[in-house]
Every structure is written in structure tokens, then in C-alpha cells.
Amino acid sequence: xxxxxxxxxxxxxxxxxxxxxxxxxxxxxxxxxxxxxxxxxxxxxxxxxxxxxxxxxxxxxxxxxxxxxxxxxxxxxxxxxxxxxxxxxxxxxxxxxxxxxxxxxxxxxxxxxxxxxxxxxxxxxxxxxxxxxxxxxxxxxxxxxxxxxxxxxxxxxxxxxxxxxxxxxxxxxxxxxxxxxxxxxxxxxxxxxxxxxxxxxxxxxxxxxxxxxxxxxxxxxxxxxxxxxxxxxxxxxxxxxxxxxxxxxxxxxxxxxxxxxxxxxxxxxxxxxxxxxxxxxxxxxxxxxxxxxxx
Amino acid sequence: xxxxxxxxxxxxxxxxxxxxxxxxxxxxxxxxxxxxxxxxxxxxxxxxxxxxxxxxxxxxxxxxxxxxxxxxxxxxxxxxxxxxxxxxxxxxxxxxxxxxxxxxxxxxxxxxxxxxxxxxxxxxxxxxxxxxxxxxxxxxxxxxxxxxxxxxxxxxxxxxxxxxxxxxxxxxxxxxxxxxxxxxxxxxxxxxxxxxxxxxxxxxxxxxxxxxxxxxxxxxxxxxxxxxxxxxxxxxxxxxxxxxxxxxxxxxxxxxxxxxxxxxxxxxxxxxxxxxxxxxxxxxxxxxxxxxxxxxxxxxxxxxxxxxxxxxxxxxxxxxxxxxxxxxxxxxxxxxxxxxxxxxxxxxxxxxxxxxxxxxxxxxxxxxxx
Ligand SMILES: Nc1ncnc2c1ncn2[C@@H]1O[C@H](COP(=O)(O)OP(=O)(O)OP(=O)(O)O)[C@@H](O)[C@H]1O
Ligand SMILES: [Mg+2]
Numbered sequence: 001x002x003x004x005x006x007x008x009x010x011x012x013x014x015x016x017x018x019x020x021x022x023x024x025x026x027x028x029x030x031x032x033x034x035x036x037x038x039x040x041x042x043x044x045x046x047x048x049x050x051x052x053x054x055x056x057x058x059x060x061x062x063x064x065x066x067x068x069x070x071x072x073x074x075x076x077x078x079x080x081x082x083x084x085x086x087x088x089x090x091x092x093x094x095x096x097x098x099x100x101x102x103x104x105x106x107x108x109x110x111x112x113x114x115x116x117x118x119x120x121x122x123x124x125x126x127x128x129x130x131x132x133x134x135x136x137x138x139x140x141x142x143x144x145x146x147x148x149x150x151x152x153x154x155x156x157x158x159x160x161x162x163x164x165x166x167x168x169x170x171x172x173x174x175x176x177x178x179x180x181x182x183x184x185x186x187x188x189x190x191x192x193x194x195x196x197x198x199x200x201x202x203x204x205x206x207x208x209x210x211x212x213x214x215x216x217x218x219x220x221x222x223x224x225x226x227x228x229x230x231x232x233x234x235x236x237x238x239x240x241x242x243x244x245x246x247x248x249x250x251x252x253x254x255x256x257x258x259x260x261x262x263x264x265x266x267x268x269x270x271x272x273x274x275x276x277x278x279x280x281x282x283x284x285x286x287x288x289x290x291x292x293x294x295x
Numbered sequence: 296x297x298x299x300x301x302x303x304x305x306x307x308x309x310x311x312x313x314x315x316x317x318x319x320x321x322x323x324x325x326x327x328x329x330x331x332x333x334x335x336x337x338x339x340x341x342x343x344x345x346x347x348x349x350x351x352x353x354x355x356x357x358x359x360x361x362x363x364x365x366x367x368x369x370x371x372x373x374x375x376x377x378x379x380x381x382x383x384x385x386x387x388x389x390x391x392x393x394x395x396x397x398x399x400x401x402x403x404x405x406x407x408x409x410x411x412x413x414x415x416x417x418x419x420x421x422x423x424x425x426x427x428x429x430x431x432x433x434x435x436x437x438x439x440x441x442x443x444x445x446x447x448x449x450x451x452x453x454x455x456x457x458x459x460x461x462x463x464x465x466x467x468x469x470x471x472x473x474x475x476x477x478x479x480x481x482x483x484x485x486x487x488x489x490x491x492x493x494x495x496x497x498x499x500x501x502x503x504x505x506x507x508x509x510x511x512x513x514x515x516x517x518x519x520x521x522x523x524x525x526x527x528x529x530x531x532x533x534x535x536x537x538x539x540x541x542x543x544x545x546x547x548x549x550x551x552x553x554x555x556x557x558x559x560x561x562x563x564x565x566x567x568x569x570x571x572x573x574x575x576x577x578x579x580x581x582x583x584x585x586x587x588x589x590x591x592x593x594x595x596x597x598x599x600x601x602x603x604x605x606x607x608x609x610x611x612x613x614x615x616x617x618x619x620x621x622x623x624x625x626x627x628x629x630x631x632x633x634x635x636x637x638x639x640x641x642x643x644x645x646x647x648x649x650x651x652x653x654x655x656x657x658x659x660x661x662x663x664x665x
Contacts, residue, residue, distance in 0.1 A: 183378050185377075185378050186380050186382065188342075188345075188347050188374070188376070188380065189441075190382070191347065191367050191368065192345060192346075192367050192368065192372065192373065192374050192394070193368070193397055194368035194394055194397040194398050195368075195393075195397050203382075203393075204385075208384050
């Protein structure tokens with residue numbers, strides 16, 4: 001008995017130390033990632049004068065949203081000084097259709113590939129999978145030619161198409177892997193009940209796909225919203241997405257460098273993806289592990 | 296309700312032949328049970344009848360109608376799956392009426408149909424629940440309900456009870472039997488449980504490796520199995536097999552089993568004609584445990600169907616109703632079914648009676664019944 005107590009006392013002590021170390025490491029990592037964010041937020045809330053006087057890491061003495069307002073409404077992107085807001089809406093107009101279309105097509109693809117195994121389904125899937133590994137840069141030139149031929153060059157619909165095509169590989173992969181774990185008998189039962197391809201999809205498959213839809217939406221939204229290369233290559237001027245506009249604001253060489261405006265614009269650009277994670281994040285984790293546990 | 300005929304039906308997945316020339320015909324209202332070990336092609340056969348797979352060759356008829364090229368939904372069949380395959384996003388009510396809705400049955404009629412079926416299966420209280428809120432037995436009922444509501448020509452059941460615990464399985468078995476008697480419907484039922492097969496079937500089809508081994512009434516399959524596989528598969532504990540020789544014992548055929556020192560000679564009093572050709576040859580002697588018991592009264596009288604012999608007892612396994620007694624003959628373990636009050640102790644020697652009217656003989660090479 002006494003032995004046991006000594007032992008457990010010892011173990012408890014070791015446990016505490018290990019746990020303390022663990023937290024220390026975690027806190028260090030968290031700080032490492034949080035610090036730039038803190039600097040950005042605090043800088044964006046300072047006036048330009050204060051930035052010039054104080055140090056980078058000092059907190060704002062007077063909190064002001066002027067920089068945010070300026071970034072949103074007045075900042076100059078190239079020669080136009082209309083703020084970042086029109087580009088924000090460009091990004092919205094690009095991201096929402098692209099996310100919805102690519103997710104929807106991925107769902108149909110995954111459903112067809114798993115539940116209606118047609119001849120050559122495996123080859124189609126292998127090719128799609130291959131698409132996931134093609135780097136952005138490789139498709140730039142051919143894509144610009146295709147867009148030109150379709151008359152979609154430098155337009156938001158063109159950008160939507162690029163993102164749909166590029167995202168399809170990923171969304172198909174997500175949905176295929178999710179649907180593989182759904183028993184085929186469900187589809188067989190519905191077939192005997194008289195339902196066809198699309199009825200089964202709408203009435204049975206899609207309603208049980210929520211976790212993977214969330215995964216697909218978050219993934220696609222993050223990819224598409226944060227994309228810079230396609231945006232810079234295929235949509236110029238007033239059609240540019242927010243990421244491109246942000247780059248233009250930050251890289252403006254004329255006049256004084258307005259760090260607070262740059263930071264505010266960068267935060268505004270990052271905000272939507274953050275919002276999506278906060279709203280749907282818990283489903284994201286659930287969805288990623290959904291295939292592993294049969295429910 | 297209708298008859299069902301399978302005429303030389305074959306199925307291959309690529310180069311693999313899964314079903315080889317299956318011929319089956321059942322009448323209207325029959326309860327056909329397909330049994331066989333895992334992977335023998337039972338589900339595949341059911342899927343062919345349902346139209347979920349298409350046959351490589353042969354003809355499938357429901358009534359007089361050839362249905363090979365008819366879409367599953369137009370075959371007027373209903374199927375209960377092993378996993379039940381309930382639609383997880385729909386309530387029980389929706390699950391049951393989904394097929395009717397797709398077929399354009401009016402909401403009013405659907406409500407009536409679902410009420411009738413729910414009453415029959417006693418699931419009225421569950422109608423507004425989702426499948427995830429049901430127990431295994433309840434899910435099984437809902438799956439049955441989904442099939443029953445359609446009033447099809449033929450019901451197809453693919454191991455509907457195999458996910459249930461033993462007690463529930465027995466209860467549901469009885470209920471399915473009652474249901475069949477009440478509705479008089481034609482049923483094809485897949486199982487690998489031979490007890491389920493015996494209790495439910497009007498006829499049993501025993502399959503192995505895609506080949507139909509025997510297609511007959513349960514009693515015939517039990518008493519006159521076509522081959523050693525069927526004999527060993529049906530019945531629990533399964534039939535004992537011993538290598539033996541058929542000898543001519545003073546003008547009477549007898550089964551002779553080699554044993555150290557004293558061979559056992561079991562005379563056959565009413566040997567069928569077919570045995571004659573095997574006189575003097577090696578055979579496999581098959582006897583079910585219940586035909587091999589403690590010494591019976593009257594077994595000493597001349598001309599009795601019971602033949603006695605002595606053997607040492609190796610192991611006993613009491614089951615309550617009977618005591619399974621294991622003896623060793625010619626290097627084989629043989630199970631005899633002994634009344635508990637006559638049960639021996641292991642190591643003891645005891646007299647056993649073999650009921651020679653209930654034996655089977657098989658050809659050792661072809662394994663076919665003689
Ligand atoms: N789609 C398919 N492609 C290739 N082979 C298949 C396919 N479906 C089934 N098989 C094979 O056909 C054989 C019969 O399968 P089936 O599912 O009919 O067996 P079963 O008798 O129902 O077995 P169980 O009792 O385990 O359900 C198996 O060997 C299986 O591997
Ligand atoms: Mg099966």
C-alpha cells in the first residue's frame with residue numbers, strides 16, 4: 001500500500017512537470033502565430049503619427065478606425081482610389097459561385113463514381129486524382145488561351161470557371177471517399193423503390209452528406225478566396241479579386257507608406273475565411289474523420 | 296403473388312463464374328430458402344432476381360413474364376437487405392412510403408397503407424422516429440414494413456435476421472413464418488443459418504461455390520441429402536461420416552467399419568437397390584447424431600432396425616435436452632445424442648444403438664449419395 005502511494009505520488013509529480021512542459025511548448029507556438037496578428041491588429045488601429053513615433057510592438061494609445069475606413073472606402077488600388085470594397089465584392093462574386101458549383105459537381109462525381117460504377121470509373125477517378133497534383137503554374141498558359149477562346153478573359157465568370165475546374169479534383173476526392181463508406185444497399189433499396197439517378201442523389205445521398213459538404217465548402221472557399229496567382233493572371237483591373245487589390249495597395253510606391261491602412265486591408269482580406277472557420281469549423285473536423293467511423 | 300422460375304441462369308463477374316447453371320422453379324405462395332456457406336453466390340442470385348445485377352446467361356421468369364431486361368422497379372418485387380438499408384435522413388413513415396411516393400401513389404392512400412403495415416408489424420409508435428433512434432429489431436421491422444407496404448409479387452429477403460441477437464432472431468423467425476402464412480406471399484429468403492432454412496422453407500435450395508447442390512423440401516433434404524456437402528451442412532450437430540466397406544453378410548448387405556481388434560458390422564435390413572452395386576466396395580457411412588443413441592429397448596430382437604455396438608466414450612457435452620456423447624471410431628470423432636439420464640462418464644465403455652433406417656451412404660470419390 002505504502003509502495004503504491006509513493007509510486008503514484010512520484011508519477012503525479014512527473015505528470016505535472018510533463019504537462020507543464022507541454023503547455024509551455026504550446027504557448028510558445030501559439031505566441032509565435034499570434035504575435036504577427038497582434039501587431040497587425042494594433043498597427044491597424046493606430047494613427048500614422050503614432051506609428052512613426054512609437055515602436056512596432058507597442059499597443060495603440062488612441063484607438064482609431066480611420067485606417068479601416070480608409071482601406072475600405074478610399075485606398076488607392078493602382079490609379080483608382082475607391083477603396084478595397086469593390087474588390088471585396090469581386091471576390092465574393094467569384095468565390096461563392098465557384099465554391100457552390102465545384103462542391104455540387106464534386107458531389108455528383110463522387111456519387112457516380114462510387115454508386116454507379118460505370119465502365120472505366122476507376123480510370124476517370126485516377127485522372128481526377130492526378131489533377132490534384134498539377135501545380136497552378138502549369139495550367140496558366142493553356143488556361144488563358146481557353147479563356148480567351150471562350151471570351152471570358154479578364155472577367156469574373158472566367159475566374160469562376162478556372163476555380164471550378166481546378167477545385168473539381170479535390171471536391172470529387174472528398175465526396176468519393178465519403179460515399180465509399182455509405183453502404184451500396186441504400187442505393188439498391190432506392191432503386192427497387194423506383195427512384196432513379198437524380199432522385200436518389202437529391203432525396204437520399206445529398207441529405208446525408210452535410211459533414212463532407214462542410215469540408216468541401218471550407219476547403220474550396222479558403223483556396224479560392226486566398227488565391228492570388230489565378231486572380232492576378234486572369235482578372236485584371238477593376239475585375240481583380242481582393243487578394244490582387246491588396247497587393248496593389250501594399251505595393252503602391254507613391255506617397256507615404258500607410259502601414260495602418262495596409263494592415264487594415266490585409267485583415268479585411270483575411271476576415272471572410274476566418275469567419276467561415278469559426279462558423280463551420282467544428283463540422284470541418286467532424287467531416288474529416290467521418291469516413292473512419294461507420295454511423 | 297406469382298411463381299418464379301430460373302432457367303439455366305449463370306452469372307460471371309469478369310472471368311469469375313459466381314453462379315453456374317442455376318435451375319429453380321417455385322410455385323405461387325412458396326417460401327424458398329437459399330442456404331450455403333459465405334461467398335457461394337446467394338446474394339448474387341437474389342440480386343439477379345431483383346434486377347440489381349444482370350445475368351450473364353439464362354432466363355428469369357416471374358409468372359409467365361420473362362424479366363431479364365425489366366428494370367428493378369418494374370419487376371414488382373420488394374427486398375429486405377441484411378443491413379436493412381433504411382434511409383437515414385427519413386423518418387420511419389417516410390422510409391415506408393418512399394417507394395409509394397416515387398410511384399405516384401396519393402398522400403391519402405399512402406397514409407392508409409402505412410397505417411395498415413404499422414399495425415401489422417406493431418411499429419405504430421415508431422413512425423416519426425429516424426432509423427438511428429431505433430433498436431436492431433425495430434429497424435428490422437421497419438425494413439420489413441418497407442417491403443410489405445408495396446404488396447409485391449415476390450418478396451426477397453437477404454439474411455434479414457443475421458444482425459439480431461439469438462433470442463430476437465428466433466422470435467422474428469416465428470413472426471416471418473406467421474406473416475407468410477397470413478399473406479400467402481411468394482418469398483425467396485437467403486440465409487446461411489440452416490436452422491432458419493429448415494424452419495421457414497417450403498423448399499430449400501442448398502448452394503456451394505455457385506452450384507446448386509440440392510433443391511427439395513426441408514424433410515427430404517434432411518433425410519436424403521444428395522451429397523456429403525448437403526448432409527454435413529444441414530443439421531446441427533452435423534452428420535457423422537465414417538469410412539466403411541459395404542459387405543455381403545450371409546446374403547444381407549452390411550456396413551463394416553474397421554476398428555482395432557473388433558470391426559463393427561451394421562446389417563442393413565432394407566437395403567435399397569442402389570446399394571447392390573457397391574457390395575464389397577468402400578463407402579462413406581453417414582449417420583446423424585440423433586440416429587445414434589444409447590441402447591434402445593427392443594434393439595436385441597432379430598430384425599430390429601436398431602443395431603448395437605460398444606464403444607469407449609471420449610467426451611460428453613450436455614446441452615440440457617440431450618447429452619452429446621463423443622466416441623472415436625476408425626480415427627473419426629463421432630457424436631451420439633444420448634438422453635441425459637443415460638449419459639455415460641468419459642472413459643467409460645457403453646453400448647450404442649444405430650438406427651439403420653436413418654443412415655446415408657456416399658461414394659467416397661464423387662461424394663454423392665448412393
Ligand atoms: N461485384 C462483384 N464483382 C466481383 N465479384 C463479386 C461481386 N459481387 C460478388 N462477387 C463474388 O461472388 C461470390 C458470391 O458473392 P455473394 O455476395 O453472392 O455471396 P453470398 O453467398 O451472399 O455470401 P454471404 O453469405 O457472405 O453473404 C463471392 O465470391 C464474391 O466475391
Ligand atoms: Mg450475401
